[in-house]
Each structure stands twice: as C-alpha cells, then as structure tokens.
Amino acid sequence: MNTVLKVKVMPRKTGRGTSTRYVLASVLTLVACIASSAQGQALDDTSSPGKRLAIAADCVACHTAPGGQPFAGGYPLSSPMGVIYSTNITPSKSAGIGGYTAEQFARAVRDGVTPNGTHLYPAMPYTSYAKMTDADVADLYHYFMHEVQPVDATTQKTDLDFPFNIRASMLGWNALFHSQKRFTPDPGKSAEVNRGDYLVNALAHCDTCHTPRNVLMAADNSKPLAGGALGSWYAPNITSDKTSGIGAWSSDDLVAYLRTGHVEGKAQAAGPMAEAVEHSLQHLDDVDLKAIAAYLLQTQPINTGETKARHEFGQASSDELTLRGGKPEDNPGWHIFSGTCANCHQANGQGTREYPSLFHNTATSRSDNLIAAIVYGVHREVDGVAIDMPAFGPDALFTDRLNDQQIADVSNYVLSRYGNDAQKVSAADVAQVRAGGPKAPLAVMAKFAPPAIILACILIALAVILIVRRRRLEV
Secondary structure, three states, X not given: OOEOOOOOOXXXXXXXXXXXXXXXXXXXXXXXXXXXXXXXXXXXXXXXXXXXHHHXXXXXXXXXXXXXXXXXXXXXXXXXXXXXXOOOOOOOOOOOOOOOOHHHHHHHHXXXXXXXXXXXXXXXXXXXXXXXXXXXXXXXHHHHHXXXXXXXXXXXXXXXXXXXXXXXXXXXXXXXXXXXXOOOOOOOOOHHHHHHHHHHHHHOOOHHXXXXXXXXOOEOOOOOOOOEEEOOEEEOOOOOOOOOOOOOOOHHXXXXXXXXXXXXXXXXXXXXXXXXXXXXXXXXXXXHHHHHHHHHHOXXXXXXXXXXXXXXXXXXXXXXXXXXXXXXXXXXXHHHHHHHHXXXXXXXXXXXXXXXXXXXXXXXXXXXXXXXXXXXXXXXXXXXXXXXXXXXOOOOOOOOOOOHHHHHHHHHHHHHHHOOOOOOOOHHHHHHHHOOOOOOHHHXXXXXXXXXHHHHHHHHHHHHHHHHHHHHHHO
C-alpha cells in the first residue's frame, strides 16, 4: 500500500465523539508538534508495511495525548460510560507493550484482551480490527516493536463508575457481539471493491463510527454504515442511498473528501472526521481511496428518513441588505451572524476561497453537527496547511465568546437561511452538546443499577429468612 509523503502527527483538537476542549488542545499544539517531530512520522518509499498500516488504522490519533509523545497513550475518549484513557502502545517494557509476544499483540488488537487477561473496552475498535489478516497484524507488530520509540511513561488509569468498572462484564458483551471471523474477499466483487471493504470495515474501521449502536452500545449490523451518534457529533449515513447517504456523490467527490476533508458544494470535515482526514486518510494513496469510494458506492442503500440530500440545502441570503440597522432583539441570530460569522463566510453565506459556503454544505444540514462546530471549532491539517475555525463555546479560552442562547440563535439563523430549516435549536440543545451529547440508554439505565442491586439483595435476604422460618416451623 503506497502512501503520500509528509505525514505529520498532531494532537486531536476534539475527541472522537467527545467533549474534549478544542482550545486546550490548540494551546498544546506547538508542544505536540515538537514531540511528534522526534518520532519521525514522515513516509517515504522505504517506509515499512507496518508503518503504512498503522497510519491507515489511525493508531496515533487515539494513542497520543495532547502534548504527549506519539503512541504513549493517555488520550481521553469520552464515552456514554465515562472517560476512557488510551494506553501506551510504545515498545516500553515498563509502561507499554514491549513485553508482548506476537500472539499476545494479535489477541489485544483483534480480541481486546491483554496478556494478563484484562479486557479492553470497545473504544479500542478491536471489533473491526478482528477482521485484519494475520499478515497485516504481524507487520503492525514488527512496526511497533522495532520502529516506534519506547516511552517509559504510565498513563492515567480508566476508572468508570459501577457497573462499567467491572471489566469482566466484557466477557458477556464479547460473547454477544464480537466476532473473530477474519476478512474474506467476496468472489462476486472486484478486487477494488474487496480492498475498499477491508479498509472500511477492518483496517480503517469506518464502520465503528458510521454504523448505529444498539441499546448495549454494540454495532447494529442490520443497518451498516447508516449513521451513528458520536457524543457531541454525528457520523452521517455513508451508504449508497442517494438521499440519506452518499449515493449522489461521484467517486472523485469521495476521494477528494477523504484526502482533504473538503468538497466544494457538498461537504466539509469537522470533529472526528477531520481528525481521521488529518491523521490517516490524507496519507492513503489513490488506489486505496478509490477502493473506499468504490466500496461505498456499491453498498446497500439505506434510507434513514431524509427527503433531501444533505448537501442540497440552502441558498445565498440577502439579509445584509434588508436587516442592517434593525434592532438586535428583533433578529438576534442574524446580528450574531453579521458580527461574528460574516467576515469569513461572507454576508450572503457563500464563503470565500479560504472559508466554505454555508449552503450546499452538509455541515448545516444537521443541528447537532452545526452546534458542535460552533462550540468546538474546526481544525484539520492537510498537506501541511491548517484549516481552522475558532471555538465559540462559552468555555472557550476567551470569556467573551458566545453563550448557549447566542449559539442557539445563530444556529437557528444559519439553519433557516443556509441549511435544514426544519431543525430548530434551543439553549438546552447547546448545553447538551457541550456536555458530550445525548445520554445513551445504557448510561441512563446504569444509574438505576446500584439501587436495583440493593433491592435484589434485600429481596433475596427476605426470601432466605422466609425459607429458614418455614423450615423451622416444619420441624
């Protein structure tokens, strides 16, 4: 698998479906760049297969904390169960995986079980990596053991609330939802489509984000790639459906988006997708990117209720001519837009060469992703050029940023003029995004677990007492 040059490791600016603060990571960017340069992430024609695989699998993004050494772990991943900290996967024998055998490494990567029997949480996408071939896992092992610099630094331990802190519960979860079946090419498909299948559903683990989850947080494989919630963000439907998915995109559109995170008149990558573009996808070669596109365009189309393609909403606005001079309280959303957004995106929303149009842009078709982009900002670095939009959330570095109601007002204005005007935003919606997104049913149910267990214990104790008394009476 050939890859382009100039891979550069930088810390994430927002978590993968997390509420990790954009500004904190921005402040630490310079430190992280210095640390990354020591690792030497650039690819050339002599780069090993394992290094190329590690980039395609996006290992560095989750296993590098802001300001930390590459692969040394400690990156906080917010989940419905709490914050999960990634582990040190450098070849350090004291803090990392330096003592792993090839077999132990393979079991951790593909089954989520460490040499001492500890079960990893599926925030580590072993459910997708399980499909990886033996040869690819062996190449990854060689890379991490012989090419990655060891870092003897322990990471913060994951400490979830009860009952999620009982890692043994993963035995039952894995029995229900984890398959050890390796990838098998479909003889009825082309080599290109099979390669795309392997990348999407195994190595690059796109399915981990873009497939919806059931009540137990396992992938709902009855709706593959039909879109799923990622905390504050939403990973959209990427099936071949022309309305709900990406069926109206051309192969060239998809390749351009994967490589740059930008397709004029269609989409801009933000949040977790921007991270995937920056750390992984932009470095894949055209063969792999075209394979991903070929696979996605032939997937089973799944319509998730949309009546209009995400990139077809909106048009240019003339509000600058009609609303200027009015009272702010009469049109609060427009006044915030005019004073905060129009300088970059233009008064009519059509954008410039540097800043994208707000209409015909998937970013304005969903209120949750629009809110998240405003709250956390947007960052991705492609070919050494940073694409940035600052965070405007009330907990940003500058205290004069927008509050929840102001973000709701400007979101409603943007949706009504440039996006999906059927969606409305409240201050409570903004607060929910800042808090990490809607609570998953499993997390809500978990709140009742301790009382339920206590009640069960009381009932069992009462039952035992009754049985003992009855037996005494019988005697």
